[in-house]
Amino acid sequence: MARYRDALCKLCRRDGEKLFLKGGRCTTDKCAIDKRKYPPGQHGQRRGKLSDYAVQLKEKQKVKRIYGLLEKQFSKYFKEAEKKKGITGELLLQFLERRLDNIVYRIGFTSNRNQARQLVLHGHFRVNGKKVNIPSYNVKVGDVIAVHEASKKLNVFGENLQRQQHEGVLSWLEVDFAGYKGKVLHVPSRDDIPLTAKEQLIVEFYSR
Structure with missing residues (x-):
């Protein structure tokens, strides 16, 4: 592409x-x-x-x-x-906003969307327990996005989540920093999108 x-x-x-x-x-x-x-x-x-x-x-x-x-x-x-x-x-x-690469970025797994796209393509994430490596995948309300168990050892995730924990999480997302996973709570309104x-x-x- x-x-x-x-x-x-x-x-x-x-x-x-x-x-x-x-x-x-x-x-x-x-x-x-x-x-x-x-x-x-x-x-x-x-x-x-x-x-x-x-x-x-x-x-x-x-x-x-x-x-x-x-x-x-x-x-x-x-x-x-x-x-x-x-x-x-x-x-x-x-x-x-509901593209998988954007959700990965918004949760805090990555520092920018380019990095998010690359890591999604390389298969580092699971959506509701299933591997998804399509950046444009449409994430739905209630979906849980998690770092693959074998990928948790990569420093990039720990460092980015630590930064995100300090900066805070958007209201339409829920993040389990210890578990390396996040969830979409609802479709964001315009006010929810920075x-x-x-x-x-x-x-x-x-x-x-």
Whole structure:
């Protein structure tokens, strides 16, 4: 599958804000956007006012990058959200939040979504006791996500869970730090999703 392989920090600079694609590094003085608060490229410091279309496109691209998706995947989620009753933008974010790689990240097993995707692909997690190695797997309410018993010895899980325990857990998740597992309590509302995004702009982009 095609995947973005250039420097992740360029994506943050392009959007003009931290997307936290590198986890903890984004909160240190090594963060590229703190050093260069302008888009990458030869004309990065000379870009003018954006059109309405450009603003909508930029917001869509930002959310797509945060969750690490390609255009085909992202538009598929939007079409599914559009078919359901409710607020399309909020439903879109709910679909994205319930991806297995995102849940793994939100629980605190990993420091960022890229790491989560890689560890899911390598088969380090179990959903309700069964091996699932598909990052896009749709986690349902009541599902229990756990680190495979043989994988618990890896330092990455202990270190990340210790950090997450200090930072706290989202209200729609329950985490057993000692047991290396978490549970989805309910579908997150918009207020439950810590994401600085204007999803209505995404709806407007696809509704053109």
